Amino acid sequence: MHRILSTLATSAALCLCMSASAIADEDDSAAANEEFEQHRAAIADELKTGSLADWAGEYGYGDGLGVNVRLSLAPNRGFAYRWTGCLGIYGQNYGTVVHREGRLALDFVQPNKPRSFGDFSRVLVPVPWGNRLYLIGEEQLAEFVNAVNSGLEPCAEMCGSFLLRDGDQKVKATGMPTLPADYSSTLLDKPLYAHVTKIIERDMTAVDDEYHDRKATVELDAGLNAGIWEGMEFHATTGDFMTDTFTVVRVGESSSVASIRSYNDRPLAPESGLCVSTRFIDDAAKGCKSVPVVRR
16 A cells, blocks of 8 residues: 555655645644643543543554644543644644544544644544454545555554554454445455556656656456445556556446556656556565457
8 A cells, every 4th residue: 555655755754845834834833732732631530540441542653754633532621633744744633532433523622624734533443353442534545445455554663654553553453454345345464456448548757857657547457346345455566666556437247447556766657568456565465467468
């Protein structure tokens, strides 16, 4: 899945391209920080009392650079969320939390505009995985499924994509994660393979002297008959080191269409016959060799 690479790219961009003045806003004011800290301290006090809901606690994910997200939440005192990076605070908010029908609905004190810089999921889904506990944004459930299918989850040392309860990165995940029914049915017990049968659209655009932005649309030889779903991700290493992500955008009975977008200093366009796997790194992909496509 491209989320890890995207997170690293975001970190680099934040640390190298942004200035402190560009990220400074009213939420970073001394008064806002004081209110946030008071709310977070109240949550910490509640967590110390014990006998709380099983989802209460401290969670986080990040890479130690530009993306480091922390979340504290408890039934009575609510939640406090903060995103920090190499230049300070990029976003923070707090408010109340309500557990309803297996989901946690967050009510924010500060504005939390979707898809804006520093925003946060409005609904979190507790996802147990053995003795681990994740909190997945409702809009991220398909992304989490792709991470599991790719082998990037369960994470071990660096958990850079999804909120995980503190300390659980050291806990072995057993079995499969417990997800809502619509998503649990998309989890794979073994990798799924497909081949590129046609290049529908190819676009390799030079960005600067060394790097290229690779974009393409391709046809795959698997569809509903193989369990493919819209949004499913496949992977294939077509360059020296870069693993491309093929995201399915349309599904037919026996074929599907996928889009590719990657950033590589040595772009190598995909060709017909290329084998792709749902695993991010698939050492067992010998049965998925790239094959020439014969058209009759």
